[in-house]
Amino acid sequence: MSNSKHEQSTQKMLINQGNRIVALKKQIVYYKEITETIREPFIILDSDLNVVTANLAFYRKFKVSKSATESKRIYELGNNQWDAPELRILLENILPTHRILNSYAVTHNFPKLGLKTILLNARQVDSKQLILLAMEDVTDQWKLKIDSAEMTKNLIEQRDKLQGLNDAKDEFISLASHQLRTPATAVKQYVDMLQMGYAGPLTKKQLTMLGVASKNNERQLEIIEDLLRVAKVDAGKVYLNKSSCNVVLEIEKAIAGQAVLFKTRNQTVEFDKPKAKMMASIDPKLMLMVLENVLDNAGKYSRVGQRVIINIHQDSVNTIITIQDYGVGINKADMPKLFRKFSRIDNPLTDSVKGTGLGLYWAKKILDLHEGTISVTSKKNVGSEFQISTPTSTRVMVGAVGFEPTTNQL
Numbered sequence: 001m002s003n004s005k006h007e008q009s010t011q012k013m014l015i016n017q018g019n020r021i022v023a024l025k026k027q028i029v030y031y032k033e034i035t036e037t038i039r040e041p042f043i044i045l046d047s048d049l050n051v052v053t054a055n056l057a058f059y060r061k062f063k064v065s066k067s068a069t070e071s072k073r074i075y076e077l078g079n080n081q082w083d084a085p086e087l088r089i090l091l092e093n094i095l096p097t098h099r100i101l102n103s104y105a106v107t108h109n110f111p112k113l114g115l116k117t118i119l120l121n122a123r124q125v126d127s128k129q130l131i132l133l134a135m136e137d138v139t140d141q142w143k144l145k146i147d148s149a150e151m152t153k154n155l156i157e158q159r160d161k162l163q164g165l166n167d168a169k170d171e172f173i174s175l176a177s178h179q180l181r182t183p184a185t186a187v188k189q190y191v192d193m194l195q196m197g198y199a200g201p202l203t204k205k206q207l208t209m210l211g212v213a214s215k216n217n218e219r220q221l222e223i224i225e226d227l228l229r230v231a232k233v234d235a236g237k238v239y240l241n242k243s244s245c246n247v248v249l250e251i252e253k254a255i256a257g258q259a260v261l262f263k264t265r266n267q268t269v270e271f272d273k274p275k276a277k278m279m280a281s282i283d284p285k286l287m288l289m290v291l292e293n294v295l296d297n298a299g300k301y302s303r304v305g306q307r308v309i310i311n312i313h314q315d316s317v318n319t320i321i322t323i324q325d326y327g328v329g330i331n332k333a334d335m336p337k338l339f340r341k342f343s344r345i346d347n348p349l350t351d352s353v354k355g356t357g358l359g360l361y362w363a364k365k366i367l368d369l370h371e372g373t374i375s376v377t378s379k380k381n382v383g384s385e386f387q388i389s390t391p392t393s394t395r396v397m398v399g400a401v402g403f404e405p406t407t408n409q410l
């Protein structure tokens, strides 16, 4: 190659290089303008990992000056505070092969800032000549995440513990009630035998005493039965035996079953009996017990001589029974306690009438199993109205493919 030709090619090379430098400088100005608008710390590095420029947020966040930052190798910044092994791996090993890195977390103890978790987003631009590096301090968010995860874990542990204790309590009640039932039933048999004269004739005084013993023994057995019934439903061992039943008949059965009791209190039950049958898919035995329970309460918590009114109406979706009384009523504040376990609410009659506070709790569970509801509206010293609502027919899943008739057993 002649001298002039060699000179020409060197000149061309220099021009190209100069053009590239001008273009790169332009790019840097362009990036710089953009980075200044970013609120998170942002830094631009050259391919040797020297800082070309950084934005204001970077200087503020990491408490370094512009002069102590620009042209320095990133690891040297702020007394080598960026010299983290993870950052070296990221910039020297991972980035060159991946070119783009999103949300790479680095936890590092910065001498001036303390332990921080920084989320790094990096990308190589301009034929790998520049690296744009955005930093987001996520220390607080991560701490919050860890704290809330720990809190959730603790809460779950506590809930499981409480559940365990509750299960143990339910099991104890169930076991104790079973154990109590046998001797209480034996007492009943022997008291009955004595009253019937199996052990010879008794004096009037002895019979009166036996009468008291018998009443208390009956009460004892009632409590035990209530406890066992609730234990069974709590353990998920109550299964509905549903069939299509005339609910009107079940109401009549409940009224007949309580007739003597109502008569002794000179109370009346008015049932506006519909002419037509009202068929619904229910477990007749369990629904009858629910009706008896609510009707029994209506009489128990009403004074002598009062009326109780029962109504039923039905559409294709629900069958609704209302039992209304003119009794002592319930305070608004006590309403939420009504369907809880063992909740006896104080009223002028609670001392004279016996109860366990389990009846409505159990009734609600039975209606839950029917996918129905039990609710109440009441006014103190005016009266209460209990509403029992149960699906008229067994619900069919919306969107189910085809139609499969459901069996009676849940």
Ligand code: ADP
Pocket: 297, 298, 301, 325, 327, 328, 329, 330, 338, 343, 344, 345, 346, 347, 350, 354, 355, 356, 357, 358, 359, 360, 361, 384
């Ligand atoms: P129990 O009658 O055995 O105490 P329940 O679960 O049947 O238990 O009822 C819980 C409480 O709700 C009762 O103690 C009573 O205070 C209140 N209650 C229930 N029915 C009525 C009613 N018809 N009128 C007023 N209070 C009622």
